[in-house]
Structures are given as structure tokens and as C-alpha cells.
Amino acid sequence: MTKQIFEGLRVADFCWAAAGPQVGRELAEHGATVIRVESHRRLDILRSSPPFKDSIPTFNRSAFFTQYNANKYGISLDLGNPRAREVTRRLISWADIVGESMGPGAMAKLGLDYESCRKINPQIIYFSTCMLGQYGPHRDFRGVGTHVNALGGFCAVTGWPDSEPTQIFTAYSDYISPWYTLIAVMGALLRRRKTGVGMYMEQSQLEAAVSFLGPHVLDYAVNHNLLNRRGNRDRYMSPHGVYPCRGSDRWVALAVTSDEDWQRLCHVMGNPEWTKDPRYDSVVGRKENEDEVDRLIGDWTKDFLPEQVLAMLQGAGIAAGVVQTGDDLLGDPQLKHREHYHALNHPVIGSHSYHAPAYRLSQTPCVIDKPAPCVGEHNQYVYKDILGFSDDEIADMLVNGVITTDADAPTTVTVS
Amino acid sequence: MEKKETLLGGCRVLDLTNELGLLAGKVLGDFGADVIKIEKPGGDPSRNIGPFYKDIPDPEKSLFWFATNTSKRGITLNIENHEGRELFRRLVKTADIVLESFEPGYLNNLGIGYSDLKAVKPEIIMTSITPFGQTGPYAHYRATDLIGAAMGGMVRILGELGRPPVRMSCDPQAYFHAALHGALGSVMAYYHQQLTGEGQHVDVSMQDSVELTLMNALEIAELMKVNVIGTGQVSISVRPPPLGILMGRVVFPCKDGYAIVTVGGGAFVGMAKSSAILVRWANEEGMCLEFKDFDFSQWDMSKITQDETDRKDRTIGEFIKTKTKAELMEGAVQRGIMLAPCNTIDDLINSPHLHERNYWEAVEHPELGESITYHGAPIKISDAPWRISRRAPLIGEHNREIFESELGLSLEQMGVLKANGVI
Numbered sequence: 001m002t003k004q005i006f007e008g009l010r011v012a013d014f015c016w017a018a019a020g021p022q023v024g025r026e027l028a029e030h031g032a033t034v035i036r037v038e039s040h041r042r043l044d045i046l047r048s049s050p051p052f053k054d055s056i057p058t059f060n061r062s063a064f065f066t067q068y069n070a071n072k073y074g075i076s077l078d079l080g081n082p083r084a085r086e087v088t089r090r091l092i093s094w095a096d097i098v099g100e101s102m103g104p105g106a107m108a109k110l111g112l113d114y115e116s117c118r119k120i121n122p123q124i125i126y127f128s129t130c131m132l133g134q135y136g137p138h139r140d141f142r143g144v145g146t147h148v149n150a151l152g153g154f155c156a157v158t159g160w161p162d163s164e165p166t167q168i169f170t171a172y173s174d175y176i177s178p179w180y181t182l183i184a185v186m187g188a189l190l191r192r193r194k195t196g197v198g199m200y201m202e203q204s205q206l207e208a209a210v211s212f213l214g215p216h217v218l219d220y221a222v223n224h225n226l227l228n229r230r231g232n233r234d235r236y237m238s239p240h241g242v243y244p245c246r247g248s249d250r251w252v253a254l255a256v257t258s259d260e261d262w263q264r265l266c267h268v269m270g271n272p273e274w275t276k277d278p279r280y281d282s283v284v285g286r287k288e289n290e291d292e293v294d295r296l297i298g299d300w301t302k303d304f305l306p307e308q309v310l311a312m313l314q315g316a317g318i319a320a321g322v323v324q325t326g327d328d329l330l331g332d333p334q335l336k337h338r339e340h341y342h343a344l345n346h347p348v349i350g351s352h353s354y355h356a357p358a359y360r361l362s363q364t365p366c367v368i369d370k371p372a373p374c375v376g377e378h379n380q381y382v383y384k385d386i387l388g389f390s391d392d393e394i395a396d397m398l399v400n401g402v403i404t405t406d407a408d409a410p411t412t413v414t415v416s
Numbered sequence: 417m418e419k420k421e422t423l424l425g426g427c428r429v430l431d432l433t434n435e436l437g438l439l440a441g442k443v444l445g446d447f448g449a450d451v452i453k454i455e456k457p458g459g460d461p462s463r464n465i466g467p468f469y470k471d472i473p474d475p476e477k478s479l480f481w482f483a484t485n486t487s488k489r490g491i492t493l494n495i496e497n498h499e500g501r502e503l504f505r506r507l508v509k510t511a512d513i514v515l516e517s518f519e520p521g522y523l524n525n526l527g528i529g530y531s532d533l534k535a536v537k538p539e540i541i542m543t544s545i546t547p548f549g550q551t552g553p554y555a556h557y558r559a560t561d562l563i564g565a566a567m568g569g570m571v572r573i574l575g576e577l578g579r580p581p582v583r584m585s586c587d588p589q590a591y592f593h594a595a596l597h598g599a600l601g602s603v604m605a606y607y608h609q610q611l612t613g614e615g616q617h618v619d620v621s622m623q624d625s626v627e628l629t630l631m632n633a634l635e636i637a638e639l640m641k642v643n644v645i646g647t648g649q650v651s652i653s654v655r656p657p658p659l660g661i662l663m664g665r666v667v668f669p670c671k672d673g674y675a676i677v678t679v680g681g682g683a684f685v686g687m688a689k690s691s692a693i694l695v696r697w698a699n700e701e702g703m704c705l706e707f708k709d710f711d712f713s714q715w716d717m718s719k720i721t722q723d724e725t726d727r728k729d730r731t732i733g734e735f736i737k738t739k740t741k742a743e744l745m746e747g748a749v750q751r752g753i754m755l756a757p758c759n760t761i762d763d764l765i766n767s768p769h770l771h772e773r774n775y776w777e778a779v780e781h782p783e784l785g786e787s788i789t790y791h792g793a794p795i796k797i798s799d800a801p802w803r804i805s806r807r808a809p810l811i812g813e814h815n816r817e818i819f820e821s822e823l824g825l826s827l828e829q830m831g832v833l834k835a836n837g838v839i
Binding site: 005018026030049050051052053055063064067127129132133135136137138139140141142143144145146147148149150151152153154155156157158159160163164165166167168169170171172174175176177179180181182183184186187188189190191193197199200201202203204207208210211212213214215216217218219220221222223225226227228229230231232234235236237240241242243244249251252253254255257314317318319320321322323324325326327328329330332333334335337338340349352353355356357358359360361362363364 | 439559572573633639651667676748773799
């Protein structure tokens with residue numbers, strides 16, 4: 001097997017939910033040894049979130065959890081138990097990186113904040129990531145991704161100008177912030193190679209997400225232009241939108257980027273009479289009559305499957321795409337070609353798809369070969385072989401509830 | 417500006433990208449890399465993308481360009497010209513990473529693809545950011561931001577019922593995801609290069625990048641055989657007959673805008689508690705009295721009727737309408753309620769929280785005679801800070817610095833190259 005980038009790198013992963021664990025996951029699938037610390041008594045919120053295998057909500061059945069924890073080792077530990085200190089002391093001495101994504105101050109209460117960890121391991125690289133950051137007047141904001149989407153400005157600018165802001169299904173900042181964290185972690189590792197010193201990094205997921213509003217922030221800061229919802233309209237292109245297709249709730253997206261594109265589109269549509277209207281010859285005219293143009297394009301697309309429109313338009317060199325559903329993505333030939341989904345056989349859930357990173361490295365490809373752990377699945381290996389506890393010590397920690405077991409978990413978990 | 421240590425100091429990047437990939441170089445530059453943006457003579461076409469400074473369409477005033485090219489220096493160089501390619505190869509010898517976002521095969525045809533550059537400098541990293549990746553059935557498909565968002569699945573999960581699915585209006589999100597993953601893949605390859613001396617080709621797909629943003633939509637599709645769709649201002653629970661579908665409001669109008677308010681509970685302890693606190697707040701002001709002392713752990717989604725839900729939404733909605741976004745935020749934080757105002761960009765710029773955290777960065781634009789507010793650090797690192805080291809380059813702003821001082825061209829030679837459309 002080819003050598004992996006992070007072979008030998010050790011990560012103590014105290015993260016939970018979605019943003020934090022993705023950092024450890026991409027390190028793990030490039031060779032790092034990542035130990036995910038969990039407790040049956042305070043389950044990761046994703047273990048309580050659907051989808052569950054056969055819709056039965058118990059803690060080892062959530063595929064939402066497994067997605068972000070592939071290739072990791074899992075241990076169970078009650079961090080609130082004073083005797084957990086010896087475990088965390090050994091874990092932090094062992095680690096190169098400590099990551100956490102609990103609420104502000106939670107790690108300090110457990111004696112696991114950066115300063116405490118640095119006393120144990122002076123070279124430690126430590127990142128904290130949470131919704132609004134460790135400090136600031138709103139740091140104790142209680143909400144979940146749905147709410148952060150609103151705070152970050154994304155709800156207000158998604159939807160239609162004649163309607164209201166919309167919810168955003170995904171916890172959007174969770175899919176922006178981890179990549180900045182990971183870049184910073186690698187930078188910190190390189191710096192440590194040169195200087196021998198570790199460091200602390202603090203992230204507000206909201207702030208990371210706001211970096212994706214760059215041009216619109218400037219437009220307000222400079223021009224006082226406030227971005228509003230505009231459906232699928234574009235500043236410059238027309239037609240530009242999502243149009244109905246044959247089938248139930250099927251849609252195609254297309255973007256005409258120039259007048260040449262427009263001529264090609266007219267040709268693909270068979271040059272119907274209405275396209276000869278000189279108002280439509282230039283983008284200025286099409287923008288002025290955009291409602292009409294969109295209606296006429298939709299009248300044409302509705303007789304075809306979205307895949308047919310895509311094939312016809314891409315064949316003519318026009319940017320078009322199917323508005324893909326989850327199902328479409330699972331069967332997408334391009335994603336298959338790139339081996340974007342890897343099926344791994346989880347002991348409880350069975351076989352399901354784990355996505356790969358968005359980049360392919362020609363010399364050091366990712367290896368996605370271990371499904372996410374069940375809670376405490378690797379206790380024996382980690383406590384004994386990595387952390388050096390004896391069988392007797394492990395048995396004692398089990399008896400005293402330091403190491404939590406399935407019996408400590410609720411029989412069914414909350415469905416949120 | 418005070419020179420502080422940075423995370424990626426010492427890493428040199430040549431940036432050939434267009435609007436699809438521009439953010440990648442910015443991310444690397446803001447973390448400290450020495451990024452040289454290479455534009456066509458006359459300027460990159462993405463300088464024509466608005467919005468514009470003072471709304472004046474001018475290639476030196478594109479706010480899109482400003483936002484995606486901070487911490488870069490800029491030169492002009494025609495890589496379609498033989499002399500231009502020679503100069504490019506000389507620059508490659510000084511670089512660690514080349515970023516590009518051309519159609520797959522374009523650079524190979526010019527003789528400066530990954531394998532060609534590897535011959536020039538074995539440890540070079542080339543990162544290619546394209547709509548669908550370098551190979552495969554869609555590799556040569558054209559895609560804009562909207563198409564990337566649609567093909568990656570993001571459009572389908574946004575929008576409201578009964579209308580077409582939408583992309584976010586804060587474009588270009590799909591480009592930005594692709595570019596951020598381009599930066600990430602580049603740093604991963606750079607880390608490997610620093611340890612082993614080995615370079616590689618990094619192949620990034622916008623479609624893949626967007627697919628990673630869908631939260632658990634794919635797992636829901638695979639395990640539950642349900643495709644997630646955008647449901648606008650309501651959330652929908654699907655229940656077996658006779659109860660059927662239940663629709664509850666999530667987006668509520670407030671005094672000066674809107675807020676996301678999640679009320680309910682059942683077995684979700686945090687939500688039940690939050691709902692009870694919200695009702696208590698309303699009760700203090702003589703509202704929502706019909707829910708006084710209501711036990712939200714009894715709000716059982718498997719039993720509740722649409723009428724009961726509508727009544728709850730109406731009552732809560734009346735209270736929310738009496739508050740401003742700022743009042744709702746303060747109440748949410750102080751009382752521990754799961755609600756959030758739908759901030760607009762001015763709310764963000766004026767946010768006391770972001771202000772207290774010194775989030776916003778003031779960047780000098782001497783040519784405009786002013787300093788402009790930019791977004792701040794995506795992660796705070798006091799020992800080696802993220803920072804905007806310079807505003808986006810003007811067209812050919814650093815030609816002399818690079819061609820004359822670094823590559824040793826004389827002004828006379830530069831004049832000849834300029835006259836021949838090379839720089």
C-alpha cells in the first residue's frame with residue numbers, strides 16, 4: 001500500500017456533531033490515527049439524529065453519525081468522572097492534535113482546555129470550534145445549525161423576492177468551517193516541525209461561513225446595496241434558472257452565459273417563432289423581459305426529462321444540469337467515476353455509502369476502509385495497546401463507570 | 417504593516433484560476449502563502465464580475481475581484497504565447513503550488529500540464545479546480561455556479577413548496593465550495609511535499625464539493641428512500657394515516673424582518689425546555705397565555721393535529737411580531753431560547769458580537785483613497801494569525817517586482833514583451 005500523508009499522526013478527537021468531527025475524518029482517511037472520545041451517558045447529538053437503520057432510533061444506528069467518523073477508533077469515557085483524568089492525561093500525552101467542538105467553556109470545566117493540555121503536552125496543537133466562538137456577548141447562544149444559518153445571513157438571501165426568507169435544510173456553516181480548520185491544523189503541524197512549538201486555534205463557525213459572503217459584504221460596506229432574495233436570477237445572465245421537466249417534481253437548471261449561447265439554445269429548441277422576437281437577441285432585452293423568457297423556456301423544457309435537456313444543451317455547449325436529488329446523486333455516473341461514494345459495512349447499520357473528500361490526490365489517495373465505530377467499539381485496543389492500561393485497570397474502570405458501556409445508554413434516543 | 421509569522425509563510429503559489437477557483441488562492445494567501453495571480457494581458461475577465469465599487473463597472477473596481485484576490489500579488493502573462501510559457505516555467509521553478517481551473521486538457525495542449533511542469537520542477541503540486549473533475553463522463557461539461565449547485569444537490573434541498581428549487585442568492589456559493597476544497601487539497605499535498613519532497617496532481621470537482629454540504633440528505637435518501645426537498649418557511653413531518661402530513665411554521669415575521677423559531681419538544685429535551693422559556697417570556701408580556709405552563713414534553717409529533725399546530729404557530733407568531741431582530745437575539749442568548757433572527761448583511765456588519773470579537777478587517781485601498789471592510793478570520797490563531805496582507809492586485813501591479821527584480825528581465829525586454837502581447 002502507498003504511504004499515506006499522515007501516517008504516525010495522532011489525534012485526540014473530543015469533537016461532536018458535524019463540524020468538528022469532519023476535521024478528524026479527513027486526517028484519518030489520509031493515515032492519521034484518530035481516537036474519537038464519546039460517552040454513552042452524553043451521546044453525540046448525531047447518534048440521536050436520523051436516519052436510523054430500519055428507522056429504529058437506538059444509538060448505534062444513525063448513518064448521520066457514521067458519515068463523519070469513518071476510519072476512526074472509538075472509545076467510551078465519562079469525562080465527568082474524576083478518574084477519567086488519568087485516561088485523558090495519557091491520551092493528551094500521546095496526541096499531536098486535540099480537537100474539540102463543545103460549547104464554550106465546557107472543556108475548561110473538564111480540565112481539558114488548551115492551557116491544561118499544554119501542561120501535559122507542551123507541543124500540543126489544539127483547536128476549538130463552536131457556533132459563535134469561545135468569547136463575545138453571544139457566545140452562549142443556544143441553537144443548532146438551523147439557527148446559525150439564519151444568524152449568518154443565509155436564510156434571508158435564499159428564496160424568492162416576493163416571499164419570505166427560507167429555512168436551509170443543511171447546517172451550512174458545518175460544511176464550510178471544518179476545511180478552514182483543517183488547513184490551519186496542517187499549517188500548525190508544519191510550523192511545529194520548524195519551531196517545536198504547538199498552538200491554540202479558536203473558531204466561530206458563523207465567522208467561517210460569513211467568509212462565503214465576501215462580494216456581498218463589500219457591496220453593502222461600499223455601496224450600501226443590501227442583497228435580497230432573487231430566486232434563481234443572476235446579475236448578468238438570462239435565461240438563468242431552474243425549469244420544470246417531465247416527471248413528478250423534476251427540474252433542470254440552465255445558464256445562458258452569452259448571446260452566442262442564446263443562439264445555440266434557440267437552435268436546440270428548433271428555433272420556434274417566439275425566439276425570432278428581436279427583443280430577445282441581446283442579453284439586455286432578455287433581462288428586460290425575463291419573466292416572459294423564463295415562461296417560454298419552461299414551456300419547452302416541460303416536455304423532456306431533465307436528463308434529456310442536459311444532454312441536448314451540453315451537446316450544444318450550453319451550461320445545464322439536472323437539479324439532482326439524493327437518489328440522483330447516489331446513481332450519478334460522474335460521482336461513480338470519481339469513486340465519490342465508498343460502501344462500508346457497519347456492524348449494526350450494514351453497508352452504506354461514505355463520501356470521499358472533494359479532491360483526488362494523485363500520489364497519496366485517501367483510504368476509506370473502516371466504518372465509523374459503535375460507541376466504545378475500540379476500548380480494548382485503545383485503552384490497552386495505545387494508552388497502556390492493564391486488564392485489571394480496565395476492568396476496574398468499567399466497574400466504576402469511568403468507561404461507559406451500552407448499559408449506560410438510553411434504550412431509545414431522542415429523534416430531533 | 418507589522419510582519420508577523422504566518423502558517424503558510426514560505427509557500428509560493430501561482431494562481432491561473434478564473435472565477436471558479438479564485439477563492440483558493442485567497443485562502444492560501446490569507447494564511448500567509450506568497451500567491452502570485454497570473455492574469456491575461458489587459459486583465460482577467462473575472463474583473464468584469466460585479467458588484468462594483470460605487471456601482472461603476474470597471475475592471476479595477478470589481479468587488480467580486482476584490483473579495484477573491486486579497487493577499488495576492490498580480491502579474492500579467494500570456495501563457496498561450498511561447499515566450500509567455502517560458503517565463504511561466506521559470507516561475508514554476510520558484511513555486512510550490514500551481515492553481516488552475518481551465519477545461520481539462522487545456523494546459524496539456526499548451527505543454528504546461530502537470531506532467532510537463534513536473535519535468536520542470538519534480539516537487540511541484542498542481543491543483544486543478546473544475547466543475548466535474550479531470551476525467552469521467554461529465555469532465556467536459558460546462559457549468560456555472562448554478563449548474564454546480566444543481567448537479568451537486570444543493571438546489572434541490574432549497575426553496576419553497578410549489579415553486580422551483582433555488583440556489584442561494586449570495587452567489588457564487590458552488591464556486592466558493594470548489595475553491596475552498598481546492599485550497600484544502602493543495603495544503604494537504606503541500607504538507608506531504610514538505611515531508612517527502614514529492615509533488616502531485618490534485619483534482620478537485622465542484623460537484624463533489626457541493627455534495628459535501630448536504631448534511632444528512634444522502635443518508636436519508638439511502639436508508640429511508642426519501643429525497644429531501646426545500647420546504648420554505650415550514651417544516652414537514654410525515655406520519656402514517658389518518659394523521660398524515662403535519663406542517664409547522666419555522667420562519668416567522670418579526671417587527672423589522674424575520675426570525676427562525678423552533679417550537680416543539682416531545683422527547684427532545686432541549687427543544688421542550690426552550691419552548692417553555694419562550695412561552696414564559698411571552699407570558700411576562702401578557703401574550704401566549706393559552707400555552708401558559710404547557711408541558712412541551714407532551715408535544716408529541718406522532719399525535720398532534722394540524723389545527724393544534726396552526727394555533728401554536730399563530731400564538732407564537734403574534735408574540736414574535738412584537739420584537740425586533742436585535743431584541744429576539746438578546747432574548748435568545750439571555751434566556752436560552754432556540755431562535756435566531758434572519759440577519760441580513762447589514763445586521764452582520766453591525767453585530768455587537770462580531771464587533772466585540774474584532775471580526776471585520778479594514779483593508780486599505782490607496783488607489784481609491786479609502787479603507788474598506790472585509791470579512792475577517794475564519795479561524796483565530798494568535799501565534800500565526802490569518803490576515804489580509806494586501807488588497808487585491810491592480811492589473812499587472814507587480815510585473816516589475818516579479819519580472820524585473822525576480823526573473824532579471826530588463827525594462828527594455830519587458831517593453832518588447834509588452835508590445836508583443838506577452839505581458
